[in-house]
Amino acid sequence: MPQTDDRADSPAQRCPVTQFAADFNPFDEDYLQDPYSVFTRARQEEPVFYSPEIDYWVVSRYEDVLAIFRDTASFSATAAGELIKPPCPAAMEKLAEVDFVPSTMLVDEDAPLHTKRRRVLRKGVTDAKVAEIEPLTRRFVSACLDAVVREGRADLVGDLTFEVPALTAFVLMGVPEAEVARVRGYASRFALWIWGRPSDEQQVALAEEFAAYLVYAREHVERLIENPGDDYMSNAIRAWAKNGDDEVWDRTYLASIMQSHLYASHETTTNAAAGGFKVLLEHPGQWAELCADPSLIPGAVEEILRYASSVPTWRRVATRDVTVGGQDIRAGERLLVLTGSANHDEEIFADGDSFDIHRENADRHLAFGWGVHHCLGQALARMEMRVMLEEVAKRLPHLRLTPDQEWTYSPNTSFRGPDHVLVEWDPAANPVDADRP
Template identity: 40%
Template sequence: MTTQSTSNAAPATGRCPFAGGAGNEFSFFKGGYQQDPAGSLSWARANEPVFHDEETGYWVVTRHEDVKKVFSDSASFSAAITLAPVTPPSQEAGEILGKYAFGPTPVLVDSDQPVHRKIRRLNAPVFMPENIDPLEGFIRDTTNTYIDRFVDRGHADLIADLLWDLPCLIALEFLGVPDEDVDTVRLLATSMTEFLWGQPSPEDELRAADGLGKFWAMGGRIVEKLKELENPPGWIGHTIKLQREYPDLFPDSYLQTNVMGGTMAAHETTTNATANALVTLLRNPEQWDAICRDPSLIPSVVEECLRHSGSVVAWRRKAKTDVEVGGTIIPEGAKVLMVIGSANYDEQVFDAPDDFDPERPNNGEHVAFGHGPHMCLGNHLARLEMRVFLEELTRRLPGMRLSDQEFRYMANTSFRGPEELRVSWDVAPAAARGSADA
């Protein structure tokens, strides 16, 4: 992670023949992108699949095949800017971060080969199913504890009442720091999203920078506490043990950065992915009713939800050399944004992509977790959480329906999930399906 950002203007020779058309009206921070990322870029997939966005300075890649190419081609594209701010920070914001001695180090998500290959191999055991699956009991019990708090009410905001805390609690358990304050961690992680992937106002930028600095300081405190233990738990504990064997590969700054990135990745994306899935299912009540009747359908529903309404809608790279993508030359040094949410609606790969179809034969071809050497290591944990959440909500609240509402989203390039999700149900049958029935 870095607070430096390099602007790359688009040379005339690199522009597509359609440049100057619909792309001039497009924005990642206003308009339809937050509500419907794929729909807002349908013009690009059809006519200008790789275009230069003047507002951000990024080359935008929108088709499935091209997104996979950028993800896979580590010889031509660097991951180094993955956690750099999309909007270059002001001097004042930099000074705030300086007060916290903010000094992150490349970790799994933003390291390049051959270092990435080595640290991925060393971290991979923590993410293997045999180490993730034992969390299922904790996930299920905690889910029911939260549902118990509102099941008799007949209505809820599933973000505030369930999904604000639940994935964060699971993330902290997985990381090995279950005693951290959930509200504080969640708010600081939100500051990270806003600062790194948003376009905040000057006032909001300074507030987000302060939150990011506090997040960094919290990471340092957690690392120091766990380093005092002979056998520290969780993923952070695992990296501390790796540090003892490979001190040059895993300095303290790596551990501290990993607390921030790991916390944010392990809960922010799952909160949003589950919320998006619930919105999609409740907008398609026949599909919701189907999984209420037959929970064995849930794994395939999860895959289609990840394709249809995933939480990570874009990711970033930097071109190491002039490279052709989708018939366009992206120049050396250019910043690249692969829009996953658009790729998952590519009509050349998915028939009738706007339709929500859990029986779609190739829904597993989505790129919700990326592709290639950087494919998300945490995908098994995310799928497990989403499956358990849906199993328990369909079991206990089968009559749940969406309340009238307008969904609001944080304006940013890469993460999408509603700020509120209001639902209601008939109390009597819901209460009859208590957690003791599990």
């Protein structure tokens, strides 16, 4: 139910809540199925409005969203990782059992600490490192396709887009091959924990997973401290050992990096790739074009990121009184910035609600944020999506969506992608001889 805001000079008093704003609910099933129709109405009717349902200002136009990302003095990232629903006592007990200590992540840090940490961590995901990992990612994709190509049906999420980003993330984070089976269980879709309203029962289950992975993350960090390798985590550990600066690095934060960056690099790419296959197969003409001309794939990746953003909203908090889109926002008030809406804004993207793999300015999207918080793993995500599309287009160009399937999405504010993408094809028509029954 919408919240009642009786505070003096509250957002609801300064910005009278219209019916549209009162009805805005990012956890509603209609919204989860199609947030973009809501986004279009927002841009047209109320580009900036206050939502009593979530107690956030909602910002929908490209220029306003970009201005918020750019103005780090007025808008802090500290709200990005806040739990929408605080943990229930039983979930807190699960965390206490492993001596959990809250720690920030890059996404919810501000300068100067964020700047110091990011300068080091970005060295672990350089273009050269991504190029080094690409053959392994391609091997993972091929193995996933080998397992299903003769079957004639698959769930692209369970059989491909969940598995490949997880395995690639393990390589990036230095997880030994012998431990992949153990760690795979920790690569759960975790958006519900931070950005959703899980039931108490769900919170307890998620807390158990979180706690188990935290134990592993600590073990992994200690092992790499003793014997660092050539990976993302070892890069951070070397910086910690070299600097000896516990204000910037400590063991708690190193474990937090291990834990949070696996979720960040895995879940977002799973969602982006799953959403990409869905929208391409909903546009069979464009899928056929892509299969006939693989040089179109990099552009298609950008259009997927724009059109079906896996992170359609993000959060900020005002550090001082500001005006956004004509609305006065006070220091301490929170903002939900609709990056997915910005990516459809007709002022930037002609016919923005249409999907077009030939769109020339698709790369102006804000799917990876902007500025000092521009996603560190964007090159990795692009590579993984490109490789998945290349291999599937080569081996299963006759792929089609299973008719009349039900589309479901995790009920959270910020991460979006279909839980399943059911597909089918005729194995006898597989273009690669070795792939036929």
